[in-house]
Amino acid sequence: MTAKASGQGVHRSAVLRCVGLGVALAVSLALPGTGRAASDSIQLADVVELSGSGASVGTLWRDAVRMAADELNAKGGILGHPIAITDYDTQTNPSTSRAMIQKALDAHPYAVLGPIYSGSVKVDEPLTQAAGVAEFTGAAAKDITHMGSAYIFRTAFSTESSEPRVARYLVGDLHAKKIAVLWVNDDAGRSTRDALVDALGKLGATVVADVPSEAGQVSFAADVLKARRAQPDAIFVYLHEEENARFLKEARREGIKVPLVGDTTLMDAQTIKLAGADANGVVGHAMLTPNAPIPEVQDFVKRFEARYHVVPDHNAIQGYMAVWMVKAATEKMGKPDAQHLAATLHGMTIDPATEPGILMKTTVLPNGDMDRQSFMVEVQDGRARVIKVLPMLGG
Amino acid sequence: MLWDNIDLLIAGLATGATYALVATGFTLLWQTSATVNFAQGDFVTLPAFAIIGLHAAGLPLPLALLGGLVIALIVLGAMFKLLLVDPMLSHGLLPLGIAAIALGVALQEGTKAVFGAEAFPFPSVAGGFDLGPLFVNWQDVLVLGAALIAVAALQMFLARTRTGRCMQATAQNPTVALILGIPVKRMVMLTFLLNASLVTLAAVLISPAILVKFDNGGSIGLSAFCAAIIGGFNQVRGAIAGGLLLGVLENFAATYGPDQYRAAVPMLLLIGFVLFRPQGLLGRATERAV
Numbered sequence: 292m293t294a295k296a297s298g299q300g301v302h303r304s305a306v307l308r309c310v311g312l313g314v315a316l317a318v319s320l321a322l323p324g325t326g327r328a329a330s331d332s333i334q335l336a337d338v339v340e341l342s343g344s345g346a347s348v349g350t351l352w353r354d355a356v357r358m359a360a361d362e363l364n365a366k367g368g369i370l371g372h373p374i375a376i377t378d379y380d381t382q383t384n385p386s387t388s389r390a391m392i393q394k395a396l397d398a399h400p401y402a403v404l405g406p407i408y409s410g411s412v413k414v415d416e417p418l419t420q421a422a423g424v425a426e427f428t429g430a431a432a433k434d435i436t437h438m439g440s441a442y443i444f445r446t447a448f449s450t451e452s453s454e455p456r457v458a459r460y461l462v463g464d465l466h467a468k469k470i471a472v473l474w475v476n477d478d479a480g481r482s483t484r485d486a487l488v489d490a491l492g493k494l495g496a497t498v499v500a501d502v503p504s505e506a507g508q509v510s511f512a513a514d515v516l517k518a519r520r521a522q523p524d525a526i527f528v529y530l531h532e533e534e535n536a537r538f539l540k541e542a543r544r545e546g547i548k549v550p551l552v553g554d555t556t557l558m559d560a561q562t563i564k565l566a567g568a569d570a571n572g573v574v575g576h577a578m579l580t581p582n583a584p585i586p587e588v589q590d591f592v593k594r595f596e597a598r599y600h601v602v603p604d605h606n607a608i609q610g611y612m613a614v615w616m617v618k619a620a621t622e623k624m625g626k627p628d629a630q631h632l633a634a635t636l637h638g639m640t641i642d643p644a645t646e647p648g649i650l651m652k653t654t655v656l657p658n659g660d661m662d663r664q665s666f667m668v669e670v671q672d673g674r675a676r677v678i679k680v681l682p683m684l685g686g
Numbered sequence: 687m688l689w690d691n692i693d694l695l696i697a698g699l700a701t702g703a704t705y706a707l708v709a710t711g712f713t714l715l716w717q718t719s720a721t722v723n724f725a726q727g728d729f730v731t732l733p734a735f736a737i738i739g740l741h742a743a744g745l746p747l748p749l750a751l752l753g754g755l756v757i758a759l760i761v762l763g764a765m766f767k768l769l770l771v772d773p774m775l776s777h778g779l780l781p782l783g784i785a786a787i788a789l790g791v792a793l794q795e796g797t798k799a800v801f802g803a804e805a806f807p808f809p810s811v812a813g814g815f816d817l818g819p820l821f822v823n824w825q826d827v828l829v830l831g832a833a834l835i836a837v838a839a840l841q842m843f844l845a846r847t848r849t850g851r852c853m854q855a856t857a858q859n860p861t862v863a864l865i866l867g868i869p870v871k872r873m874v875m876l877t878f879l880l881n882a883s884l885v886t887l888a889a890v891l892i893s894p895a896i897l898v899k900f901d902n903g904g905s906i907g908l909s910a911f912c913a914a915i916i917g918g919f920n921q922v923r924g925a926i927a928g929g930l931l932l933g934v935l936e937n938f939a940a941t942y943g944p945d946q947y948r949a950a951v952p953m954l955l956l957i958g959f960v961l962f963r964p965q966g967l968l969g970r971a972t973e974r975a976v
Contacts, residue, residue: 341803342795342798342803342901343901344901346798346803346900346901347802347803347804347805347899349803350802350803350804351804476945476946502945503945503946504945505948505949507905508949509701509895509896509905510697510698510701510895510936510937510940512693512694512697512698512937512940513694513937513938513940513941513948514940516690516693516694516941517941520690532805533805533897533899536805536807536897537895537896537897540895541697544814544821544823544826545693545821546821561804561805564807565805565806565807565897566807567807601802601804
């Protein structure tokens with residue numbers, strides 16, 4: 292009898308504990324509580340290159356994303372919902388990037404910001420597509436918006452948009468017929484090289500030296516020699532910022548006199564800082580530049596410099612713009628609606644007159660590419676100066 | 687064509703000379719304390735950051751260089767030996783090697799946390815002179831000259847001074863050296879301090895070309911390790927020969943070889959030496975009881 296009573300007591304207390312836990316769980320889920328802030332906030336997963344060879348690129352993007360979120364939160368967030376940013380580090384490694392995207396998607400973010408490196412985006416894109424989450428990337432490789440995802444959005448020009456402009460400058464303005472092409476052997480570099488060679492061919496110019504290099508390459512003596520031996524009228528260079536600086540130092544050392552023409556990274560603030568006087572005279576196309584003669588851009592640059600004590604580059608500007616693209620589309624919908632965010636963005640034109648954080652008038656094309664003004668830039672006295680503003684392709 | 691090759695040779699020797707300095711540190715540490723320092727490349731990064739940090743803080747460049755050397759001697763010399771190598775060495779080579787890799791990661795992440803992920807320029811010597819149709823950079827002359835003078839001085843120190851000979855005796859047989867009255871512990875510490883000095887010099891010489899960035903150490907360390915193996919891991923002069931050879935071969939392979947395989951050259955060379963001449967170019971074959 293005692294044993295039976297004891298057994299019943301154990302059973303009863305176990306049942307009561309289970310019921311208590313169940314009630315507590317139900318209450319915590321049903322009532323406003325600790326989970327509410329998370330559900331009310333707009334969760335943005337920032338999946339970028341925070342270590343590895345792309346760390347400098349990803350860090351500037353992340354800093355600008357944080358700045359945009361803080362500025363918007365100071366004004367009440369998006370439609371009253373605060374923005375919460377969670378950072379994930381791709382380590383500049385496509386397989387890590389894919390794992391980080393999956394981890395980010397498991398937390399059901401409103402949108403994914405990044406990565407920036409094309410190789411990473413190519414392997415990530417199917418995941419955001421399957422999850423139906425909008426992904427904003429600074430990657431430039433052509434394939435990215437040709438993979439059938441309705442959820443991918445560029446903040447950078449595609450190489451298909453950029454390189455015809457560079458080719459026109461080389462052939463039309465510089466009257467160059469023989470071009471040496473130096474490019475970094477990764478997805479963005481290869482895509483840039485392919486698009487430029489194609490565009491040059493259509494304009495009747497010849498590629499006389501086609502020289503790939505590795506990311507992180509230390510010596511450019513052989514590359515410069517190969518280009519010099521081909522006796523080109525101009526040399527086109529598409530490398531990462533640090534390699535640009537190493538190349539420019541070597542090119543000056545070897546007495547290269549022909550025009551050095553690039554796209555965005557060659558005239559980037561980081562390249563100029565590292566190459567010093569060796570960057571003077573470099574010219575090229577810049578999809579974004581902190582020296583753009585646009586008041587909104589100049590204002591952003593001042594605020595970024597005041598906050599982080601570094602000059603923002605094109606990656607920082609893109610990260611900032613990405614958050615404002617999310618804001619503009621969400622406000623157009625009238626409520627945070629992750630499922631319809633992508634559909635709302637397609638075909639949308641965002642104007643700084645109504646959304647000052649977008650900095651420049653931007654149109655999102657149906658395939659996720661974007662259109663806006665761009666710039667021809669020349670480095671003079673250690674500063675990138677805009678020598679020509681190129682109109683939006685769509686007028 | 688001839689001048690082009692001379693140009694490549696000069697640039698390759700300048701790069702190779704810095705590999706040689708770092709590789710020499712590898713062999714010194716191996717000989718005196720059986721330490722394979724896999725953080726050696728990252729050791730080059732720390733003094734570079736220390737120097738630009740002190741310079742940015744307002745110290746004139748010579749004082750910043752001196753400050754960088756002092757920091758390297760303390761952190762990469764004395765502290766490295768006392769806090770990591772000494773406690774780990776009794777556990778065997780593998781745990782020590784893994785601890786050195788961990789130290790390298792810690793140095794990378796530490797410098798990134800303090801200085802950020804972007805690269806920084808390093809002061810260099812401007813100008814140059816014409817040599818036939820070539821323009822030879824003073825910076826390349828400085829790199830090659832300083833590295834060669836440093837290794838020659840090191841060789842003289844090891845061969846001609848009492849302390850140097852004591853260090854060699856310690857390297858060859860520490861037990862016998864101890865019986866002969868050589869202060870073995872002091873000699874080993876001196877080797878670590880010498881290594882810290884060599885990586886500081888390498889940092890000063892190579893940083894103008896490759897810039898200062900938190901993750902530079904990986905490629906420098908790998909090249910220097912290959913150079914040490916190629917030259918002979920148990921000979922300082924082998925490490926020098928290996929470094930110079932590797933620097934020159936990298937440039938010529940990049941010019942005349944297939945572009946896609948340029949990064950593989952050091953590895954192919956390393957594999958070739960391990961298979962067919964494991965003692966390296968100038969190293970001694972040694973026997974070991976198993």
